[in-house]
Amino acid sequence: xxxxxxxxxxxxxxxxxxxxxxxxxxxxxxxxxxxxxxxxxxxxxxxxxxxxxxxxxxxxxxxxxxxxxxxxxxxxxxxxxxxxxxxxxxxxxxxxxxxxxxxxxxxxxxxxxxxxxxxxxxxxxxxxxxxxxxxxxxxxxxxxxxxxxxxxxxxxxxxxxxxxxxxxxxxxxxxxxxxxxxxxxxxxxxxxxxxxxxxxxxxxxxxxxxxxxxxxxxxxxxx
Amino acid sequence: xxxxxxxxxxxxxxxxxxxxxxxxxxxxxxxxxxxxxxxxxxxxxxxxxxxxxxxxxxxxxxxxxxxxxxxxxxxxxxxxxxxxxxxxxxxxxxxxxxxxxxxxxxxxxxxxxxxxxxxxxxxxxxxxxxxxxxxxxxxxxxxxxxxxxxxxxxxxxxxxxxxxxxxxxxxxxxxxxxxxxxxxxxxxxxxxxxxxxxxxxxxxxxxxxxxxxxxxxxxxxxx
DNA sequence: GTCTATAGTTCGATAGAC
DNA sequence: GTCTATCGAACTATAGAC
Numbered sequence: 416x417x418x419x420x421x422x423x424x425x426x427x428x429x430x431x432x433x434x435x436x437x438x439x440x441x442x443x444x445x446x447x448x449x450x451x452x453x454x455x456x457x458x459x460x461x462x463x464x465x466x467x468x469x470x471x472x473x474x475x476x477x478x479x480x481x482x483x484x485x486x487x488x489x490x491x492x493x494x495x496x497x498x499x500x501x502x503x504x505x506x507x508x509x510x511x512x513x514x515x516x517x518x519x520x521x522x523x524x525x526x527x528x529x530x531x532x533x534x535x536x537x538x539x540x541x542x543x544x545x546x547x548x549x550x551x552x553x554x555x556x557x558x559x560x561x562x563x564x565x566x567x568x569x570x571x572x573x574x575x576x577x578x579x580x581x582x583x584x585x586x587x588x589x590x591x592x593x594x595x596x597x598x599x600x601x602x603x604x605x606x607x608x609x610x611x612x613x614x615x616x617x618x619x620x621x622x623x624x625x626x627x628x629x630x631x632x633x634x635x636x637x638x
Numbered sequence: 639x640x641x642x643x644x645x646x647x648x649x650x651x652x653x654x655x656x657x658x659x660x661x662x663x664x665x666x667x668x669x670x671x672x673x674x675x676x677x678x679x680x681x682x683x684x685x686x687x688x689x690x691x692x693x694x695x696x697x698x699x700x701x702x703x704x705x706x707x708x709x710x711x712x713x714x715x716x717x718x719x720x721x722x723x724x725x726x727x728x729x730x731x732x733x734x735x736x737x738x739x740x741x742x743x744x745x746x747x748x749x750x751x752x753x754x755x756x757x758x759x760x761x762x763x764x765x766x767x768x769x770x771x772x773x774x775x776x777x778x779x780x781x782x783x784x785x786x787x788x789x790x791x792x793x794x795x796x797x798x799x800x801x802x803x804x805x806x807x808x809x810x811x812x813x814x815x816x817x818x819x820x821x822x823x824x825x826x827x828x829x830x831x832x833x834x835x836x837x838x839x840x841x842x843x844x845x846x847x848x849x850x851x852x853x854x855x856x857x858x859x860x861x
Numbered sequence: 862g863t864c865t866a867t868a869g870t871t872c873g874a875t876a877g878a879c
Numbered sequence: 880g881t882c883t884a885t886c887g888a889a890c891t892a893t894a895g896a897c
Contacts (some may be wrong), residue, residue: 426880442764446670450873458881465874532762539815541665557823577824579837582809588809590801592762593767594769598778601800616801617853622766623850624843636882649862673891683864688892690862 429467432457436478443527444536445475445545476548478540479537482519482530483552489515494563505622508563513587513617517610528610549572564625571629579628583621587614652690655680659701664752668698668768699771702760705742705753706775712738713779717786728845729785734839736810740833754814777811785810787848794852802851806844810837 435456439448449469454461470472493511497503503511519527537549561576571579590597593607605612657677662671673694677684690843691697716734720726726734742750760772784799794802813820816830 428880444667444669444759448665449871451871461873462875462883463881469874471873473722529764535758535762535812535817536667538812538817538819539758541752541817543814546819549817549819550822554823572827573824574828574835577820577828577841578813578836579843580763580823581813582840582843584734586805586809589761589812590804592764593771594761594764594771596761596769597800597804600777600784600803602795604795605657605797605800612797613801616798617805619850620802620805620847624847627846629844630840651862672889674889684891685893686863686864692892694891 426465428457428459432459432464432467432474433478433481436474437482437530437542440475440478441533444533450474463570474545479533479548479553482527483534486515486519486527487516487553487556489518491559496557498563503563503567505567505625506618508560508567509583509618509621510614512583513614514558517591517614528591528593530629531588531638535588568625568629570631571625579621579625582624583617586621587617591619649690650681651682651686653695655682655690656704659697660705660753661799663701663853664756672788673697678780695767701795702756702771703775704783705750707740709742710752710776710779712741714782717752717782721786726790727788728787729841731783731790732806732841732844732848733837735806736837739810740814740837744780751814751816754811758811767794788807791848792853798851802844805847806840809844810840813840838849 436448436453437565439456442448443452450461450464453474454464457464464474466478474542489513493515494508497507497511498605506511516531517527519530535543540546540549557580561573561580564576564579565571565573568576590607591610591611593610597605597613608611608633657674661673662676665671666675673684675689676697680687682812687697687817691700713734714739717726718732720730720734740750741756742753754759760768763769765771784796784803787799787802788794788796791799813830813836814833816833818830819835820828820830830836843850
C-alpha cells in the first residue's frame with residue numbers, strides 16, 4: 416500500500432534507528448527524548464538520524480506511523496475476518512480493537528505497553544503537527560470500528576458510537592503501562608502486569624457501556 | 639490541615655508562579671516546559687522560581703498537588719454529602735468523581751481540560767518521583783471512591799472495583815482536552831468542547847460497565 | 862523576597878570528509 | 880550512507896547584590 420524502496424534489503428541502520436527511537440520516545444516522551452540518546456541506542460552517529468529523517472519531528476513521525484500502522488493492519492484484518500464470517504458481537508469488535516495493541520511482539524518493546532503512553536501524549540497534545548499525526552495514524556481505522564459498532568448495535572447513533580469508541584480506547588490505553596497502581600489500590604487483589612486480566616475486564620466493561628449508550632436517551636436531557 | 643505560613647497575606651508572587659506553572663506545564667508537558675517560560679508567564683525573574691521551589695521538579699510537584707488537592711477536596715465533599723443522605727447510586731458516585739475535574743473554575747485554566755493531559759502524562763510515566771507524586775496526589779481519594787463503588791454494587795470485588803475505577807477515570811480523562819477528534823470522527827455529530835455532553839455519556843457508559851463487572855464472571859473464561 | 866548575571870550542560874541541526 | 884567536529888541556542892541552577 417505504501418511506497419517501498421525497490422531495494423530488497425533497505426538500509427538496515429534506518430530500521431535500527433526507528434527501533435531505538437521507539438524505545439527512547441516511549442520511555443521519555445517526545446520532548447524528554449533526545450536525538451543523542453536515540454543515536455546511542457541505535458549505535459550510530461547522531462548526524463545519521465538527520466540524514467534519514469531530517470528533524471526530530473520527522474523521526475518521531477516515521478517511528479509512530481510504522482508502529483501504529485503495524486497494529487492497525489492487524490486490527491483491520493481481524494475485523495474483516497469477523498465480518499466475512501457473519502455479524503460479530505460487540506465483545507468481538509472490542510477484542511479486535513484492543514488485543515493487537517498489547518500483542519505487538521515483532522518489535523523491541525515490552526508488549527506495546529509503553530507505546531500506549533506515547534499515544535496518550537500525542538492524543539492530548541495541542542500542537543498542530545501532533546494532532547495531524549494522530550489523525551493520519553488512526554482516523555481511518557477508527558472510522559471502520561465506529562461503523563462496525565453501529566452495525567452491531569442498532570440504536571447507537573454516530574455521536575454515541577464515536578464517544579463510545581473513544582471511551583473504550585481511553586479506558587484500556589491508560590491501563591497498559593503497568594505502574595503498580597492497580598496492585599496498590601486493590602491491596603494486592605490484582606496485578607498491573609497481568610494485561611490479560613485487564614483486557615478481559617475491559618471488554619466486559621466496554622461492551623456493557625456501549626450497549627447502554629445504544630439506548631436512545633435515558634429519560635431526561637439537559638444543557 | 640496542611641501547614642500554612644502564619645503571615646495572613648503569603649507572598650503573592652508564589653501563587654502567581656504556581657498559576658503560570660499550571661498553564662505552561664499543562665500546555666507543554668513536564669519535559670517540554672521551561673523555567674524561563676514559567677518565569678515570564680508569572681512576570682518574575684527566573685531565579686525566584688528556584689528560591690521558592692528549589693528545582694523544576696519541586697515546582698511541578700507544588701503545582702500539581704495544589705490543583706489535584708483542590709479537585710479532590712470537592713470530590714470527597716460531594717461523596718461524603720451523598721453518603722450522609724443515604725445510599726448513592728453508581729451514577730451519583732461517578733458524577734461526584736468526574737464533574738469536579740471539569741469544573742475547576744477558581745484557577746486560570748480552561749475548565750481543567752488541559753490539566754487532564756498532565757495527569758495522563760504523570761500516570762503513565764515510569765520515573766519513580768512521578769509515580770510517587772501520582773500516589774500522593776490521588777491514592778487516598780481513589781481508595782474512598784473504590785470503597786463507595788463496592789458498597790453501591792455488591793458483587794463487585796476489590797479487583798473489579800479497582801479496574802472499574804481506573805477504566806472510568808481513563809475513559810473520561812482522555813476526552814477532556816478537546817482536540818477536535820470527536821467532531822471529526824463523528825462527522826460533525828458531536829462537539830469536543832461540549833464537555834457536558836461528554837460527561838453525561840461517560841456516566842451512562844461507566845455505570846453500565848461497572849454493573850457488568852459486578853456480575854461474578856460472565857460464563858466462560860478464556861486465555 | 863527579588864533581582865541581574867552567568868556558570869555549566871545539553872540540545873537540535875549542519876558542514877564537510879570519506 | 881556514515882562519520883567527526885562543531886555551531887548556536889536553549890536549558891537548569893547558582894552566586895551575589897539589593
